[in-house]
Amino acid sequence: MKEEELKTIGPGDEGRLHPSTVYGPVSSWRFGSSLGVDLILQASVCSFNCVYCQLGSIQIVTLERRLFVTTDRVMADLEKSDWRGADLVTFSGSGEPTLALNLGEAVRAVGERTGITTHVLTNGTLLHLPEVREALCAADRVSVKLDAPDEEMFQRVNRPASNVTLAGIVEATVKFRAEFTGHLDSQVMYMPVNQKMTGELCDLLNRIRPDEVQLNTPKRAYPAGWFVETRGRYDRDSAPAKLSELKTIGVEDAGEVEKMIRERTGLVVSSIYGE
Numbered sequence: 001m002k003e004e005e006l007k008t009i010g011p012g013d014e015g016r017l018h019p020s021t022v023y024g025p026v027s028s029w030r031f032g033s034s035l036g037v038d039l040i041l042q043a044s045v046c047s048f049n050c051v052y053c054q055l056g057s058i059q060i061v062t063l064e065r066r067l068f069v070t071t072d073r074v075m076a077d078l079e080k081s082d083w084r085g086a087d088l089v090t091f092s093g094s095g096e097p098t099l100a101l102n103l104g105e106a107v108r109a110v111g112e113r114t115g116i117t118t119h120v121l122t123n124g125t126l127l128h129l130p131e132v133r134e135a136l137c138a139a140d141r142v143s144v145k146l147d148a149p150d151e152e153m154f155q156r157v158n159r160p161a162s163n164v165t166l167a168g169i170v171e172a173t174v175k176f177r178a179e180f181t182g183h184l185d186s187q188v189m190y191m192p193v194n195q196k197m198t199g200e201l202c203d204l205l206n207r208i209r210p211d212e213v214q215l216n217t218p219k220r221a222y223p224a225g226w227f228v229e230t231r232g233r234y235d236r237d238s239a240p241a242k243l244s245e246l247k248t249i250g251v252e253d254a255g256e257v258e259k260m261i262r263e264r265t266g267l268v269v270s271s272i273y274g275e
């Protein structure tokens with residue numbers, strides 16, 4: 001799909017091509033039972049194209065913010081969902097949620113309706129914008145991705161849109177840290193390619209000082225193409241695209257990394273292997 005083909009989806013657009021914006025709840029090693037909200041829905045759209053992305057190779061890599069799905073549509077889908085069974089509502093879905101112009105409005109509306117903790121996963125590329133930081137401040141919890149300690153590894157692993165730098169993201173995350181009163185996580189995806197860089201990564205974590213560092217490794221398969229179910233859990237046998245396994249780090253290596261981060265930063269660390 002091309003960027004200009006994206007349309008704004010609202011109530012009345014339901015159907016196979018535009019299924020629910022609300023999915024799950026699914027169980028998560030980090031958060032218990034998590035209900036997902038997808039503010040993008042019609043293609044994979046992100047300002048990164050991470051080598052491990054569970055959505056596959058991103059179809060539209062962009063920094064342009066727009067309205068993909070109306071908040072009315074999200075609220076209508078929420079009413080039809082099993083939200084009462086969730087511990088947390090997570091905004092992630094089919095790409096980078098801060099690209100959605102209605103992120104703050106949708107987070108506030110879902111939080112007020114459900115009373116459940118709201119959580120946004122972001123790659124941090126738009127945190128330099130005051131309006132994006134303000135939208136994220138509507139959430140109870142925000143997780144910002146941090147996979148690389150230098151620009152070279154950043155380009156190699158996260159493959160960002162043009163002109164996005166790691167230095168810019170770190171600086172903006174430090175600014176957000178000072179403004180945000182909720183719980184801030186730094187999420188690190190560890191693979192053999194970046195696992196030896198933990199020392200350098202600790203320097204950045206010491207600048208950001210998140211409430212928690214979450215260590216992950218790409219246990220979800222990399223699909224040959226995006227399909228809407230890639231945003232959550234799906235039956236691998238009936239996946240409409242070929243799936244490839246990715247190189248992960250093992251439990252012992254993860255333990256070493258976890259120990260080093262604790263020692264060098266004093267931060268709270270949680271790990272996928274601690275589930």
Ligand code: SF4
Nearest residue numbers: 046048049050053123
């Ligand atoms: S930031 Fe998230 S959605 Fe975007 S490419 Fe990376 S893993 Fe995928």
